[in-house]
Amino acid sequence: MRTSTKQELATLSRMFSPAVMRELGKSGTSPLLARLLRETSLPESLPLDATLADAFELAFATLSRMGNRDDYVYRTAVTQKIVLGRHSLRTATVLNEVRAGRSKADVVVLNGTSTAYEIKSERDSFRRLPQQLADYCSVFASVNVVTSPNQVEAVLQLAPEDVGVLTLSSRYRLQTVRKAVDRPERTSPVSLLETLRIDEAAQVLSLLDISYPDVPNTLRWGMLREIFAGLEATSVHSSVVRVLKSTRSCAGLEPVVKRLPVHLAVAVLSTDPSPAATRNLSTATWQPLASVLAWS
Numbered sequence: 001m002r003t004s005t006k007q008e009l010a011t012l013s014r015m016f017s018p019a020v021m022r023e024l025g026k027s028g029t030s031p032l033l034a035r036l037l038r039e040t041s042l043p044e045s046l047p048l049d050a051t052l053a054d055a056f057e058l059a060f061a062t063l064s065r066m067g068n069r070d071d072y073v074y075r076t077a078v079t080q081k082i083v084l085g086r087h088s089l090r091t092a093t094v095l096n097e098v099r100a101g102r103s104k105a106d107v108v109v110l111n112g113t114s115t116a117y118e119i120k121s122e123r124d125s126f127r128r129l130p131q132q133l134a135d136y137c138s139v140f141a142s143v144n145v146v147t148s149p150n151q152v153e154a155v156l157q158l159a160p161e162d163v164g165v166l167t168l169s170s171r172y173r174l175q176t177v178r179k180a181v182d183r184p185e186r187t188s189p190v191s192l193l194e195t196l197r198i199d200e201a202a203q204v205l206s207l208l209d210i211s212y213p214d215v216p217n218t219l220r221w222g223m224l225r226e227i228f229a230g231l232e233a234t235s236v237h238s239s240v241v242r243v244l245k246s247t248r249s250c251a252g253l254e255p256v257v258k259r260l261p262v263h264l265a266v267a268v269l270s271t272d273p274s275p276a277a278t279r280n281l282s283t284a285t286w287q288p289l290a291s292v293l294a295w296s
Contacts, residue, residue, distance in 0.1 A: 008039075025274070099194070189233055
């Protein structure tokens with residue numbers, strides 16, 4: 001495949017977007033994806049018998065080159081090498097874009113603890129990083145920044161010493177520069193509450209042997225904040241991890257993820273597809289590229 005322009009790289013990135021995954025899951029086709037493919041040089045770079053999976057593979061290979069890498073490439077590295085490499089979707093829960101204070105953690109892994117990964121690709125600014133890390137430390141026991149080798153010194157200067165720093169090497173390997181310190185005691189029970197749905201907050205209180213407040217709906221969140229503000233951080237964090245591992249488990253998607261090209265795992269996990277959608281996604285991925293280009 002020829003050298004890609006910035007516009008083509010942006011188009012390749014959109015191939016992995018939730019919008020494309022939702023279309024594929026809904027009907028097994030995606031006119032948006034077909035249009036994106038036609039706007040790139042992928043079709044002319046692949047053999048006549050290529051499948052959609054081949055197109056995704058070449059698109060990702062292009063995006064993963066040094067200098068081309070975007071947020072999705074880094075997310076895939078974390079998911080592939082940490083979640084699926086060290087753990088499994090049966091034993092660990094992976095979440096994307098988790099709100100923490102005024103920020104959103106790119107990837108969060110829940111196993112025996114909570115670990116957040118903030119991605120700073122070659123295309124990202126570090127302007128908000130100090131505030132982001134402060135927000136993450138109030139919710140997650142372990143916090144990491146994943147960046148490129150060229151940016152690691154800047155991250156080390158900005159990140160507190162208990163924040164881990166990883167780099168994604170030119171050979172697409174995650175390397176630990178500084179290991180994160182697991183500190184659930186620094187989390188804020190109120191900040192943890194703000195990551196939960198109302199039913200999840202009730203389950204956390206039940207684990208802590210605390211009665212759920214019997215108040216009108218309009219007063220419920222205010223009362224919950226008062227209750228959580230008086231609780232001990234480590235116990236709340238442990239209970240929140242236990243509840244979220246259950247309520248937001250991705251275990252049912254593990255067979256699907258294993259059947260799809262590995263670089264599609266993040267795209268699929270980010271949309272939390274239904275069983276019918278996963279079947280459509282799996283079928284569509286192996287369709288001939290010539291047929292895919294005709295979708296409308």
